[in-house]
Amino acid sequence: MAVHICKQNYIESRKAIATLIKVCGSYEEAQATLVGALASGELRAIGLEVTAPRNTIIEIARKPHEELQLIPIQFWILATQIDINQWRWESGFFKCNNQSLVTYNASTEYNSVKFHKRDIGDIVNPSSEPVRSGRPMASLWPEWVAELTAAVYAGDIKEHMRSAEVHRVLAERLAARSVEEPSKSTINPTLTAVLKRLRANED
Structure with a gap:
């Protein structure tokens, strides 16, 4: 759909x-x-x-x-x-x-x-606040989080990858399903936290 x-x-x-x-x-x-x-x-x-x-x-x-x-x-x-x-x-x-x-x-x-x-x-202006209009950001998160989880489970995301690399993997997976994603500036903190947690498991 x-x-x-x-x-x-x-x-x-x-x-x-x-x-x-x-x-x-x-x-x-x-x-x-x-x-x-x-x-x-x-x-x-x-x-x-x-x-x-x-x-x-x-x-x-x-x-x-x-x-x-x-x-x-x-x-x-x-x-x-x-x-x-x-x-x-x-x-x-x-x-x-x-x-x-x-x-x-x-x-x-x-x-x-x-x-x-x-x-x-x-x-x-990378430091600018995101525009608070249009589709609520919260409505984009369920699909994005689900794709992140699926990518980790499938082994597409590795602990050694950088945030930019993870973002590209997720962007490609979502685009293939014609699913919109939150802006990069919004999801970067989450990606950083996920990678930090994966690296902690490796240690």
Whole structure:
């Protein structure tokens, strides 16, 4: 079942990069910052899937789906510089030509892409307080904690891993299920505590 997405929590890609240009000083630096945040899972994005990847041999139709959905982190990780150079921040059209995205049930093209306002705020000002609007943070925790527990049980999270590595594992697992997660600044203390506890067991 697809997770409910609160559209009010997201801003258009043109506004996102305009915000970063003011901070970074140039389009190139702003784009590089956003690309890094997307590939690390720090920045959530939603969009209309254009090319359905669900094991179709013949592409029957190339039209956006009607519902916005979370874009899996693999889309951003697998994007090459050639892909990035063709992204249209003004219109919100993003394409990744890596066909292995089918493995992750991810599209190769998304339209009307938007980025999470809180995540953009954390990138611009990491010390800022999270925005207290939209979907309550408490409603995101059950799924996140359940995924954390499942990842530990499955052995996907090791005691020697850093918080950033654990965050990436969880972001990928949640994205594969189209489940929204709390912002990185919110969950980092919990990840640190979990790793500390795992290391204590090792000692």
